Amino acid sequence: MDLKDHIRTVPDFPKPGILFYDISTLLAHPAAWRECVNQLKTIIAPMKPDLLIGIESRGFLPAAPLALELGVGFTMVRKKGKLPGECISHEYDLEYGSDIVQIQADAVKPGQKVVILDDLLATGGTLRAAIELSQKVGADVAGAACIIELLGLGGRDGLNAPFHSLISYEI
Template sequence: MPDTGTAATAAEPFDLKAHIRGVPDFPKPGILFYDICTLLRDGPAFRAAIRQLADLVRPHAPTALAGIESRGFVLAAPLALELGIGFILLRKPGKLPGATIGYNYALEYGTDRLEIQADAVKRGDRVVLLDDLLATGGTMAAGIHLLKEAGAEVPLAAAMIELGFLGGRARLDAPFAALVSYDS
């Protein structure tokens, strides 16, 4: 597909924040939800985001990317294609066929679980973990733990958005980077 020239290249920054919509009081009163759907449906903005993520991830020399269900899939799959490497799914329980490895983790009010297919990684694979957003860090920390338990090295965890005021990166057992950050 030819490049229309409407999205910025690595040498010319593209303002992703201009394409992310803030939705007040979602999913409950008092929460400001950062919606990437507006960015995803704008072709040039989506392409710019994937290119910026590629620039962020490429120096870590991953052999595969892993995405956290479900918005992490939306970013990790096209990014894996851009980088010419494989894509691994981290899913909720019972969603993956075959043998799986799982990890239970605590949430603010309860627990959750992520699973990966038992044969998805080989010992020593370099897997970068992606999600759309890092908030308090619980799900991303669980994903890093699960990938390491499966035998992968995790040279980087990344997201399109970081809610820096929630301190999620402090919970991660891997370096972290985001394309945009909101500090309040």
Template structure:
């Protein structure tokens, strides 16, 4: 089910001054709540991701889970979660990383990835690329072969793609 003429940007709402003044927030909740548009979006992303022949998907907390779960189902793949510290049970592996506005950390369960598994990282948004680059590093730290990354939205004017060393697929791009 895909209508190639359907412009999915019509289903993304821009919210000015969120989360702070001067920021235009691209809200995917309006896409998620439209069943037909959401099905078309996941179908388009699934086609792009399938070309990389992943063994498993990795979703970044938390909107990345919303993207990765239907993709994993559609592609017949498993899904691992990359989360903030203290959110995953069992033994975890942590990566601390710097962002333009501070620092952050991500964790993965130590046994989530088998060495050499082909992984595609999934999230809702590519902005400056800091969290996505850290996710790729964390996955490599536990033995993954990261073969690509896919997001619904890319804010190309922020240059996040330039921080990544894997192929990147984005469904929608905003230049400003």
């Protein structure tokens, strides 16, 4: 099954000139979604993670069911102020300005092997920040994966972990 057949493109979203790759249509097709999770499982299972980390918010979609499939835990990296309890923060630079991501202080035990997931890799800033935050709390980042990778934006450059994607588009 070609997963690209189940990705909808939406021109000029969220602003003019952007072509948005929408996984909603993939999620709505049970066989395609199962195939997506199976493909991710094939990539990630050999890494033998203890925990999967999903990046807010669409990264939760592949990470949570995949954690169940692999029999491992799941936790979240979210924007500042979205997680209860004590959190560890990491500030990172954006093209214009900065942002902060957080993880709950007790979400990862030092030395736990983790894999970080998101739906899409574009410029890589948020994934890079999630990797750095995970390392900051003592995780052993075995890898990172996304459903979609937009080639030509340099997203893989500077990632401090092995990276895999299921689908790629030239930009």
